[in-house]
Amino acid sequence: MLRSLQIEPEKCTGCLQCEMACSYQAEGVFNPSKSRIKIFTFHDEGRFVPYTCTQCTEAWCLHACPVEAIVINEATGAKEVIDDICVGCKVCTIACPFGTVNYNQETAVVQKCDLCGGDPECAKACPTQAITYVDSDHSGLERMRAHAAQNLPQDNA
């Protein structure tokens, strides 16, 4: 069963525990600037929104890569960057419509979410379940349930 990161912005508090967990897993230090998942603060609107790679099936980054440094992990569905092959040309960062592939000036290769090999640290670190790792076929289940509940009689809802 494939699983996907499910993001519910209304639950996010902007604590950045996910960014610390991600960067520690990938870099061995707590470094939000190197996190593959980012939290955006919309100050006037009072909203925090987590954003990261959604692991497209037909991944623009993968198709754009001239040296085939981005490969599919069959077990997790993640599109992973092979650091040794990546030449740092950044074409994938242009190809990605969502901006979730980024260049890392320290390592001179690109970085993106790889789902931590199937056990994403961001989801484990999130204290409010704004980021969860769920069955890919049913990532909308909770939202469906919430809407379904609107059919209940008012005093039971």
Place this chain on the structure above:
Amino acid sequence: MAWTRNVLRVNLTKGSITTEPLNMQWANDYLGQRGLATKYLVEETEPTVDALSPENKMIMTTGPLTGTMVSTAGRYSVVTKSPLTGAIACSNSGGYFGNEMKNAGWDMVILEGKSPKPVYLYIENDKAELIPADDLWGKSAWETDEQIHAKHQDPLVRIAVVGRAAEKGCLFSAIVNDLHRAAGRSGVGTVMASKNLKAVAIRGTLGVGGISDPTKFFQASQDGKKVLAENAVTGEGLPALGTQVLMNVINEVGALPTRNHREVQFEGASKISGEAMLEVRESDGKANLTTNGACFGCTIACQRISTVDKDHFSVKDKPQYHGNSGGLEFENAWSLGSDCGVDDLDAITAANFLCNEDAVDPISLGATIAAAMELFEEGAITVKDTGGMELKFGSAEALLWATEVTVRGEGFGKEIGQGSKRLCEKYGRPELSMTVKGQEFPAYDPRGIQGIGLAYATSNRGACHLRGYTVASEILGIPEKTDPLATDGKPGLVKAFQDATCVVDSAGICAFTTFAWSLEDIAPQIDAACEGDWSVERCLVVGERIWTMERDYNLAAGLTGKDDTLPKRLLKDVAKTGPAEGRANDLHKMLPEYYEVRGWTTDGVPTDETRSRLGL
């Protein structure tokens, strides 16, 4: 190691920037942040220095846990001599600034001297420069934040800034970071502005590493988060209602200072409570509270993100206040609300926005406006002084007016900006100032909560709830319930809270963790992150050492045991209503024993034996 072991030293007079290694002997003795920066201040400056002179220094400082995955570990402090109290100042803030400073590679930024012209300090990892800020001088904290972000074209720069109040000499000016988090108390912002330093802007991309024992660290920080999540206050109360969870509770126990401490219960408390912030407004169908938010790394998330009703008189036709921003904490709702007798939630929220916009401590501001209102009602201040404003208790219009002129340093606002002590002295009624060592009280009346009276009287930075929050025990039963109206046992309780808080403030974590965490939870997290053995016992000694060092600084600055007192109103005038009816604060029953448990003389001076026991 957890510390970055690097100190950035900025001499604003010369415009020079140098780096030096952190003194690790001191780090081992004073941990970090509050303790360590105070040690630097003590070693490098004379306690008798004029707080607003170039000879005073100001230190921005993180703790060893700042920037790590320990819950709430994003804190930084500003340590300096206070212009409000003449005592040591140490103000602590959350948001994202502290983490950014640590990520840029600095445990501490020491700011000394005075720049000949307005500047701001820009730090990008190991690069730091002073940039002219003539164009920013005279701007609010919010405008300055926006302009610096625009100038560097980098939304991820984190900025700590002073507003117009500090430039105009308001003695309780704060330093605001991330728009609505503040190193709030004791006028640390006034010191910053006196150095012609408008802002410190930081971008850090180096990461925080060097965790001494990663396996132990992740276990300890996970355990800590679990304790916070399962605790009723940190897991439910604070995320749902913020610190405003306390408004109704403190009112009911008869300890909510009202109308400049004339009374201890406020008839309008429920209208300005955390619960009221959830109620949907009729006018626009929204609640005051939009959502809760977290500071860096915090799994509690007590921040209030709020709006004011767009049609409310306070913000009508002022679109800059129509969006979401930092909402009411209990302290601000109290000082701007019940202490001024104002029960208009929108007005108080708007006044709080103004405090953030120009970086002013809302506790001291509200309490000083309350004193001004009493002076007005007593006829000591008249409409001649205020330029026509009827400064009456309960008037939301007067509150907004007084807030606006003070945060902008205009007219009568300049007098309010001198704080309650100086204001009441000037108008011949010093007894109406509700202060200790010149700093205004926070939101707990010591007639209804006896122990907190001793904590106020002996606090090293003047009246303050965050130097020894005995309310946790006396009202909330944390770690165990004590009778708020009893004085027995309170000296020991105050000492225990004061010493433990020194450790919390020196580690890089938030004081609110202590609703759930004791040192038994905190010490293992410090121990796993830092080299060496950080047991609970060692933490307690470090905490007591820090407290006593601060005391010695204050004594050398000219304060004495005589300053460990409360205003007559709290010692003589009894509470009129509530569970504490008929009671004043019995400080005289607690203070001598407090000196004794501290190992101080009957005059409140640490004995040589005590100093030597603590390695001072």
